[in-house]
């Protein structure tokens with residue numbers, strides 16, 4: 001009886017959140033967001049404006065990003081299709097082999113979308129509101145694993161929030177799942193940082209995401225994009241016209 005009431009209350013909270021989002025959205029141009037775009041907005045609305053809204057500034061494709069893309073492709077092809085790992089990247093094989101040999105249905109580079117009503121949808125659907133890509137999902141009945149590959153050399157600044165939003169989307173796409181075991185696999189730092197989420201907590205977890213997206217929507221609506229100085233002003237921000245920009249690093 002108590003469990004039923006708690007469940008009903010959670011369904012109510014989720015429907016209120018969806019209703020609020022829908023109402024906001026009816027009055028403005030719809031937005032789509034991802035974990036990385038929302039993080040960019042939270043770091044600095046002005047930077048988001050230049051990179052994502054007017055797109056008059058481009059983030060240079062750094063070496064680390066290019067390397068990360070290469071390794072992600074190698075991991076996808078090895079775990080998903082059994083394609084051998086090139087000899088120069090042999091050091092990443094043991095960790096990937098362990099994943100490859102795990103039981104369950106494996107979905108590599110799985111693109112997920114959600115509508116504003118938190119319904120599952122395709123990544124490119126017209127109604128898509130949130131988009132995310134899971135490097136690896138392993139479905140094991142009521143439990144699922146999701147792994148995000150990291151190619152940096154250090155794991156101490158690991159950010160688990162991206163696993164949370166992916167897990168929330170997985171609960172919508174695979175309603176049988178009751179628990180997601182999620183992890184950041186640092187292929188070169190030899191580290192694996194784990195967390196877990198349960199389906200019965202999803203309504204609570206959505207609250208902060210909806211609040212953060214609400215702030216982004218408020219900026220879109222008011223067209224106000226305030227600068228928010230942060231560490232990237234000191235040489236890593238490509239918005240050179242900003243008064244807070246301290247110039248290129250080592251430049």
Ligand code: SF4
Nearest residue numbers: 044227233237242245
């Ligand atoms: S220099 Fe700093 S404050 Fe200015 S846009 Fe870039 S991150 Fe934002």
